[in-house]
Amino acid sequence: MTDSLTALVVGASGGIGLAITQELLQEPGVQRIYATYRNSDHAAALLAMDDERLQTLKVNITSADDLQSLAASIRADQGHPDFVINCAGLLHLSDP
Numbered sequence: 001m002t003d004s005l006t007a008l009v010v011g012a013s014g015g016i017g018l019a020i021t022q023e024l025l026q027e028p029g030v031q032r033i034y035a036t037y038r039n040s041d042h043a044a045a046l047l048a049m050d051d052e053r054l055q056t057l058k059v060n061i062t063s064a065d066d067l068q069s070l071a072a073s074i075r076a077d078q079g080h081p082d083f084v085i086n087c088a089g090l091l092h093l094s095d096p
């Protein structure tokens with residue numbers, strides 16, 4: 001892996017996004033990870049991660065305001081993500 005990579009992982013509070021974030025933190029070539037969560041009640045494992053390369057950000061991807069805040073936070077951090085991994089989604093709806 002190239003040195004000094006920056007990643008944005010959307011939907012990092014659980015499942016695939018959390019696993020990818022954990023894997024990226026094992027990579028010394030990754031210098032910065034922006035990892036988003038929607039609900040802090042579901043994000044205990046992500047928020048407990050202690051790594052100075054990790055910045056967690058609260059984002060609901062259906063909110064334009066949240067997306068603008070996400071972009072502003074990354075700009076303020078002078079971050080330039082090399083790749084974006086979107087894991088936010090819904091596999092199944094609950095039964096009616």
Ligand SMILES: NC(=O)c1ccc[n+]([C@@H]2O[C@H](COP(=O)([O-])OP(=O)(O)OC[C@H]3O[C@@H](n4cnc5c(N)ncnc54)[C@H](OP(=O)(O)O)[C@@H]3O)[C@@H](O)[C@H]2O)c1
Nearest residue numbers: 011013014015016038039042059060061087088089090091
């Ligand atoms: N796991 C599989 O085998 C599998 C197979 C095929 C496809 N997929 C797809 O892959 C994606 C991730 O799967 P997963 O198993 O990792 O699911 P998951 O454990 O349910 O995680 C989904 C993540 O998306 C977040 N999220 C959902 N809606 C959001 C929104 N509006 N704004 C911001 N974040 C939102 C959730 O946050 P909250 O905790 O706040 O809800 C959670 O962090 C899903 O789209 C799923 O359909 C998964």
